[in-house]
Amino acid sequence: MSGEVNAQAGFPAAGETEIAQSVRGAFSCALDRRSFLKCALLSGAALSICDGAQPLVAMPLPAVPQKRDDSRFTVEAKFYQKLQNQKIKCKLCPRECTVGDKERGYCGVRENHGGTYYTLVHSRVCAAHIDPIEKKPLFHYLPGTLALSLATAGCNVNCKFCQNWDISQVRPEQVPAEYAPPKLVADLAKQHGCPTIAYTYSEPVVFSEYLMDAADAGHETGIRSVVVSNGYMQEEALKTAYGKMDAVKIDLKAFTESYYKDVVVGALKPVLDALVTLRTMGKWTEIVYLVVPTLNDSDAEFRGLARWIRTNLGVDVPVHFTQFHPEYLLKNLPITPVPTLERAKAIADAEGLHYVYVGNVPGHPAENTYCPKCHRVLVERVGLTAKQVLIRKGACPFCGQQIPGVWHA
Amino acid sequence: MRWRGGTSRRHFLKNCLTGVAILRASGKVPLLEASEQGTAAGKSRVVIARDPQLRDAGTTVDSNRMLKLLDRSVQAVFNLDNPTEPWKKLARPGDKVGLKMNALGGRGLSSNLQLIEAICERLQEAGLRASDIVIWDRDTDELERAGFHVSTGGNRVQCFGTDRVGYEDELVTYGDVGSRLSKILTEHCDVLINVPVLKDHDGAGITAALKNMYGVIHNPNKYHPNGCNPYVADVNMLPEIRRKMRLTICDATTASYEGGPGYKPQYAWKNNALIVSQDPVALDYIGWQIIERKRAEQGLKTLEAEDRAPRYIATAGDAQHQLGTNDPKKIVVVEV
The missing domain is CATH 3.20.20.70 (Aldolase class I)
Structure with a gap:
């Protein structure tokens, strides 16, 4: 990380x-x-404008909290390979997790649903x-x-x-x-x-x-x-x-x-x-x-x-x-x-x-x-x-040496 | 709590709804200490109870037969004649008892509803209040998909997942593991009864008693490399788990020999058995052998040949962990 x-x-x-x-x-x-x-909610500036958004202050959870709806965060992953028996092999990182149905990879944020791999964090x-x-x-x-x-x-x-x-x-x-x-x-x-x-x-x-x-x-x-x-x-x-x-x-x-x-x-x-x-x-x-x-x-x-x-x-x-x-x-x-x-x-x-x-x-x-x-x-x-x-046009203002980087918006 | 599928036992439901225990404990019985688990008298007893007639003409497990099967197996573990007495050795009235089941496999391959029901009934007969019993796993949705109905509050048996209460903020560590524990374990359980399912596992080889504790920690995904070894053993060494664990009742009524841990009907078989022990290492070793026999019967390679033998079982039994024994010479298998 x-x-x-x-x-x-x-x-x-x-x-x-x-x-x-x-x-x-x-x-x-x-x-x-x-x-x-x-x-964000208080300022009206950011994410609370999204439908269903809730402030993150509702802890502790009520006795019978509502079910999560994670569907809006769930998008098919881009980097994986389908295998037999509804398994997949993740091709995102070198770990190459082989993930069975309803299981997640090492990262914990990607899940196999019936042979299709999804990111849960989009x-x-x-x-x-x-x-x-x-x-x-x-x-x-x-x-x-x-x-x-x-x-x-x-x-x-x-x-x-x-x-x-x-x-x-x-x-x-x-x-x-x-x-x-x-x-x-x-x-x-x-x-x-x-x-x-x-x-x-x-x-x-x-x-x-x-x-x-x-x-x-x-x-x-x-x-x-x-x-x-x-x-x-x-x-x-x-x-x-x-x-x-x-x-x-x-x-x-x-x-x-x-x-x-x-x-x-x-x-x-x-x-x-x-x-x-x-x-x-x-x-x-x-x-x-x-x-x-x-x-x-x-x-x-x-x-x-x-x-x-x-x-x-x-x-x-x-x-x-x-x-x-x-x-x-x-x-x-x-x-x-x-x-x-x-x-x-x-x-x-x-x-x-x-x-x-x-x-x-x-x-x-x-x-x-x-x-x-x-x-x-x-x-x-x-x-x-x-x-x-002091860098000017990507160079040292004193001797003109080019200084590598991204200096201008 | 309410059960789905019309399989409830009348008495059980009554007790759950009213919260009145059927029987009060008549006196104090010394509880088993954690150190007594597994290796008493130098050998570990693993009981395999079978009932070929467990299911009716269809596939539904018969509740009465399940209760009898449970009684036979648990009584055999403790060498007791009375079906209630073993439970009095496991928990006292006033204790909060958690039944850590496994709900990953949906209705096809999760801890059996009738089995859980029977355990709850016997616990209440041993003097425990219905509301002091919690049926749980990691995720409430998975519990529901397995046929259980969420129940929180009231004088009923409780049933919910850790997602409803969360994990402790503090990390607990042992060996290569650092995890947060489910608040169900830390706040809702004085005594833990492990009710896993005997299954093939693509990474770990098999999953039964020891690996079911992955459902207690917040980060199980971190501990699947290297066939879950030594992580499974390390998780079971976390003090809160080790101290509260009393008994494993492994549901092998339906088991899987391939394609696990998810439910693949083509690789599941109706085994109609329970495997019960206070030694989770011995239980897992025996469970592994059962799966290997089934694989051989089906013409499949051994797990060793597939390079996924459950090596964590030996680790759990090694000198560092001492969670039980995987030495067949030190395991007594009792078939009832």
């Missing part, structure tokens, strides 16, 4: 107060998962915020702008450090959600001054059909789309779904298969393959590496990662080494020491990568973007806020 924190209970970051204020301006109140639709939004794009983090994509950020339930891996496990590691019916069809999402983004829709928080791989439709709806009104993903996806699905994205952030969670097997419950190679595919597709891509003390913080891993990126993706791909905070099933480890992050950056710098950042450490100088030629500050950041953007 995405490493981006959804709940406001997540770790604080510099500039958060200002950001919260800006969010309040857009939605009348700060939006966390539980209050999202309550706010337009089923369980988390929505207006975030600075820096929170994704995307540092070379429209700095200083906002993204209407949303998620559905579900994930195709099970990271032991997941910050958003309360939405990623649940079935859709276990978390309050609201109906947010693609056009509504696009309209909301426009209405609230967001040039971008971001699919994030849980794992967008599992709601690919929805993000594709929302991206199409957004593009029709001039709104772009970005995805924050683990990249654990089959090539065809990746090309089809993320082909509609304007930028991609991939959580490369480690550089060893053993870590992916034991901590992520996935595999490394398909993620590396996905990064190469994205590069081949020409998608603007940034990489986050969450540094977990003792588990993926050796010099050898940092060096191996940096060399692989240099060789396979090039030196201009931004890499963010971010600080781990104990959560979910990894509460026994400490917060990543800042010197560890700085060591990772030093190794990656030494290997020749041009844009290496330290993340989740508000105020750290490695949050800024520096010109790789003249070393002047080009984008000054504090926490999640881009305080100053």
Whole structure:
């Protein structure tokens, strides 16, 4: 799943107060998962305008609650293969779940109904915020702008450090959600001054059909789309779904298969393959590496990662080494020491990568973007806020060095 | 509660509706401790009770015969003559008893209605209030599709799915498992009686006692890789499950030997049996053998040959888990 924190209970970051204020301006109140639709209802701004929408404040459930009607969220999946005996094989992610009738895949959000596979989370939004794009983090994509950020339930891996496990590691019916069809999402983004829709928080791989439709709806009104993903996806699905994205952030969670097997419950190679595919597709891509003390913080891993990126993706791909905070099933480890992050950056710098950042450490100088030629500050950041953007026409204003990224709306 | 299909026992319905227990417990009987489960006297007893005449001319299970079949099997587990006494060893008046059934297979292959009905009747005869008994599984809609009618509140046997009350916020962990538990288990059950169905399972090999506990956690989809091993064993080690589990009454009246866990009529057979034990590992081992025999009879490969032998059974019996035994030398099969 995405490493981006959804709940406001997540770790604080510099500039958060200002950001919260800006969010309040857009939605009348700060939006966390539980209050999202309550706010929308109160403001009349968003999803409660949909038929049958209910605020998410009706807990606890009454003694005999009404039956759910999930039909509006249920759409035939795009990436699967029919098998004998009403079974299917999911072709969305490398796990390739074989799913019997009335069963679900590993992600928990796709179900086989009589040999036809369905996503249960189309337009089923369980988390929505207006975030600075820096929170994704995307540092070379429209700095200083906002993204209407949303998620559905579900994930195709099970990271032991997941910050958003309360939405990623649940079935859709276990978390309050609201109906947010693609056009509504696009309209909301426009209405609230967001040039971008971001699919994030849980794992967008599992709601690919929805993000594709929302991206199409957004593009029709001039709104772009970005995805924050683990990249654990089959090539065809990746090309089809993320082909509609304007930028991609991939959580490369480690550089060893053993870590992916034991901590992520996935595999490394398909993620590396996905990064190469994205590069081949020409998608603007940034990489986050969450540094977990003792588990993926050796010099050898940092060096191996940096060399692989240099060789396979090039030196201009931004890499963010971010600080781990104990959560979910990894509460026994400490917060990543800042010197560890700085060591990772030093190794990656030494290997020749041009844009290496330290993340989740508000105020750290490695949050800024520096010109790789003249070393002047080009984008000054504090926490999640881009305080100053000096890049002009995609280049350093001091020495003219081209700075890769998406800089203009 | 109301039952669908006109199969209700008159006394049962009366008791459910009035909430009056038929009999009060005459005195305190020591309850079985969790540590007593399964391996008392060094061997585990697995009772297989059969009744070839269980069904009438059609396919409906006869309620009276089911009650007798249940009595035979449970009495054999406890070596008791009186049909009510075993239930007094399982729960005391005032206890809240959960019957964790399996409703995934719809009407064709879910825990049998008449069996559940018979268990409720005996529990009430043992002094439990109807309203202290809850029939449950993960999803209310699935319960209804299996022929049960939702019942909440009042002086009736309760029947609803976890979707109606949700899961605990707190994660509980053991081994490779980290899950939220159904609030039905944590808030509505002091005692758990497991009422699974004997079925083939495409991923796990078979599903019976141990795997039925996947219906207690919020994230079972995360624990199907690698033939559900070691996850099934780990789930059963979660303290709240292990502490409350008292008995497994596996419904093998209709079982499946292929194509599971969903209901495929072509792979189901009328086995007309119950498999009962306090050792879920031994019960699953015996259930596995029954399915293998049926597969051989049908000319199918063994589960091992299909690379889906239920390895989680051995894991559940290993030194780390000790949930019971899968060693045939330590299992006594009693056929009644």
